[in-house]
Amino acid sequence: MIKKLGKIWQWLGFTFITIAIVIATHHVAFADVTPSTYRDLQFPPLAEIKLPEYERYQLDNGMVIYLIEDHRLPLISGNAVIRTGSRFDPPSQVGLAELTGSLIRLGGTANYSPEQLNSILEQKAAAIESSIDETMGSVSFSSLSYDLDTIFPLFAEVIQSPAFDSQQLEVLKTQAKGAIARRNDDPGNIASREFKKLVYGENNPYARTIEYNTLDNIQQSDIKNFHSKYVRPEGIILGIVGDFDSSQIKEKIAQYFGNWQGNSQVKPTFDTITSKQEKSKGIFIADQPQLTQSNILLGHLAGKLNDPNYPTLSVMNGVLNGFGGRLHNEIRSRQGLAYSVYGVWQGAYDYPGLFVAGGQTKTDTTTQFIKTMKEEIEKLRTQPITEAELNYAKDSILNSFVFKFQNPSQTLSRMMTYEYYDYPQNFIFDYQQGVKNTQIDDVLNVAQEYLHPDKIVTLVVGNEEEIKQELQTLGQNIKQIEIE
Numbered sequence: 001m002i003k004k005l006g007k008i009w010q011w012l013g014f015t016f017i018t019i020a021i022v023i024a025t026h027h028v029a030f031a032d033v034t035p036s037t038y039r040d041l042q043f044p045p046l047a048e049i050k051l052p053e054y055e056r057y058q059l060d061n062g063m064v065i066y067l068i069e070d071h072r073l074p075l076i077s078g079n080a081v082i083r084t085g086s087r088f089d090p091p092s093q094v095g096l097a098e099l100t101g102s103l104i105r106l107g108g109t110a111n112y113s114p115e116q117l118n119s120i121l122e123q124k125a126a127a128i129e130s131s132i133d134e135t136m137g138s139v140s141f142s143s144l145s146y147d148l149d150t151i152f153p154l155f156a157e158v159i160q161s162p163a164f165d166s167q168q169l170e171v172l173k174t175q176a177k178g179a180i181a182r183r184n185d186d187p188g189n190i191a192s193r194e195f196k197k198l199v200y201g202e203n204n205p206y207a208r209t210i211e212y213n214t215l216d217n218i219q220q221s222d223i224k225n226f227h228s229k230y231v232r233p234e235g236i237i238l239g240i241v242g243d244f245d246s247s248q249i250k251e252k253i254a255q256y257f258g259n260w261q262g263n264s265q266v267k268p269t270f271d272t273i274t275s276k277q278e279k280s281k282g283i284f285i286a287d288q289p290q291l292t293q294s295n296i297l298l299g300h301l302a303g304k305l306n307d308p309n310y311p312t313l314s315v316m317n318g319v320l321n322g323f324g325g326r327l328h329n330e331i332r333s334r335q336g337l338a339y340s341v342y343g344v345w346q347g348a349y350d351y352p353g354l355f356v357a358g359g360q361t362k363t364d365t366t367t368q369f370i371k372t373m374k375e376e377i378e379k380l381r382t383q384p385i386t387e388a389e390l391n392y393a394k395d396s397i398l399n400s401f402v403f404k405f406q407n408p409s410q411t412l413s414r415m416m417t418y419e420y421y422d423y424p425q426n427f428i429f430d431y432q433q434g435v436k437n438t439q440i441d442d443v444l445n446v447a448q449e450y451l452h453p454d455k456i457v458t459l460v461v462g463n464e465e466e467i468k469q470e471l472q473t474l475g476q477n478i479k480q481i482e483i484e
Contacts, residue, residue, distance in 0.1 A: 049401070052408045054415070055246060059258055062234030066416060067249060068241040068408045076145045076242030077409060078152075080159055081416050082137030083235035084226075087205035087273055093217050095210035099172055100164075100226045101132030104139060107168045109154075110161040114168055117154065126151045128158055134206060135350065136420060137230070145243035148252070156256035159231065164223045173215050180212060184483055187295040187461045190286055191358070194481060195297040195459045199354060201278035206351060225266075232262025237419055239412045275352050277301040280455045283370075283471055283478045287464040294366040294462030298373060299356035300455040305347040306423060311434025312442045313345045313450060318393025319385050319443065320344070320357075326376050326389075327357070337361045337369045343377065345450060349421040355451065363463050367470040370458060377456075380447045384440050397435050404428065 035041050054068045086097035105128055108114040121127060126143035128151070139159050143151040184190055193209060200207035238257070240249060277300060307313070320326050320343045331341045343357030357377065361369040405411055418425055460467065464480060471478055 049405050052411060059233065061261060063257055064237045065253060066239040066412055067246055068412050069244060069246060070241055070408045071243050074145045074243050076148055076244055077142040078238060078240040079138060079140040081237045081420050082231055084132055084137045084230035085135040086132060087134050091203065092214060093222060094208050094214040095176060096218050096222055096226055097132040099218060100223050101130055101137055102172055103164050103169055103223055104162045105130035105158055107165040108163040109157045110163055111157065114165050120154065124150060128155055152252055153256055160260055162227060164220055166220050169220055169223065176210055176215055177212060180210065187288060187291060190483055191295040191297050191459055191461045194286055194483060198279045198284060198457050198459060199277055199301055200275055204275060205273055206275065228263045229266050229268050233257065233260050234262060237416045239416045241409045241412050273351065277455060279457045281457065281476060283458045283460065283476050284481050285464045285478065286461040286481050286483050288461055289463050289465065291462050293360050293362050294460050294467060295360050296369060296460050297356055297358040298370065298456050298458040299354055300452055300457060302345050302353045302355045303347055304352060305349055307347060309446050310347055311431050312438045312446045314397055315393045315435060315438045316443050316447055317344045318396050319389050320380060324392060330376055331372055335372060337365050363466045366460060366462060366467045367473060370474065374453065377451055378453060381451055384444050390440055394435055394438060401432055
């Protein structure tokens with residue numbers, strides 16, 4: 001028995017030694033292949049992105065429908081994109097579209113008061129929202145899929161038969177006036193608002209602001225007329241995604257929207273609104289003597305997203321902007337002038353956007369901040385970027401591409417947006433390929449073509465008395481702007 005136990009222990013000992021040798025051997029092997037730095041890590045290529053199955057069709061009244069079934073959760077949501085926008089406000093009634101957009105939902109319907117509508121939605125844990133921004137309107141809904149029979153008729157009624165309750169209109173106008181009274185409390189808001197006026201012009205639809213007198217010019221009848229003019233089936237793209245059966249949802253859409261006809265007596269015109277740069281060069285100061293730091297924006301008019309060079313411009317943005325970008329490395333990390341700093345060429349879908357760079361810095365470093373910002377922009381125009389900068393910018397864009405397809409609702413919204421602005425449905429994939437194809441010389445060429453130092457207008461929101469004398473060393477005309 002003792003001999004037998006001895007053999008067992010001998011066998012176990014041999015086994016343990018063998019295992020130890022194997023582990024040690026593999027440990028050495030693993031050590032040989034372990035990357036010395038993160039730069040040596042190897043990753044498989046990302047899977048190809050595929051669009052979810054969807055259906056597009058059109059009603060006889062011109063309304064376009066997109067459907068995507070998604071049965072993972074018992075939820076359903078929809079969004080009606082409306083061809084309108086605050087850019088079509090009459091000059092004397094700036095704010096008309098915004099008020100209309102809010103009141104479509106908040107003002108109740110022909111059959112339900114605002115309070116009744118709110119109560120139904122609260123009981124069903126559902127939502128119906130509406131708004132109108134500069135270039136489009138939107139009415140959306142979300143609910144549990146088994147509440148669709150209750151929520152969808154309400155959604156259709158909100159779009160087609162809003163009541164525009166007069167009390168709710170006065171509430172919204174009072175809130176808007178309160179916002180006007182407070183709008184100079186935030187230096188960042190001042191900078192954003194006034195910079196647009198400098199570039200586009202204060203009367204341009206993309207820069208003008210709601211004022212007390214324009215609100216006073218808006219009556220309930222104006223709201224109703226705006227809705228009647230612009231909210232019409234041929235100007236709507238409706239997208240629905242969620243837990244539904246396509247054949248059944250089509251029946252509901254036909255039932256509640258199929259017979260709807262727009263006002264035949266009043267049809268909207270969507271005249272092209274041209275934009276040219278209002279101010280070129282110069283430094284403009286919005287005096288805020290109580291501030292101990294300056295809010296700075298500088299830039300000029302840019303272009304549209306369908307510009308053939310947009311992918312390369314995005315790579316240029318990546319070199320200039322964000323963590324690891326030139327502005328961050330130089331102005332924040334090396335010189336310590338600002339906590340956050342940025343510079344980006346921003347295109348818009350159907351009108352020229354902005355190239356804008358900016359940040360916040362101490363009052364006594366305002367001039368140095370502006371000077372360094374312009375120097376970095378000029379370097380981008382005169383010196384080729386490095387291979388490392390190119391790869392970093394491209395990888396940042398391409399590796400984040402997957403987040404543009406996180407869920408069917410996101411994909412549906414993009415497809416509807418492309419149709420609304422008459423962009424090709426494969427626009428985003430063409431953009432992706434364009435980023436992949438971008439080379440060092442391409443970035444230099446677009447920087448020279450699209451960045452215009454001779455057109456840069458500079459806005460400073462800060463203490464004029466403390467900064468004006470040193471700003472004069474920049475050799476530009478300095479002018480105070482009135483913001484009261």
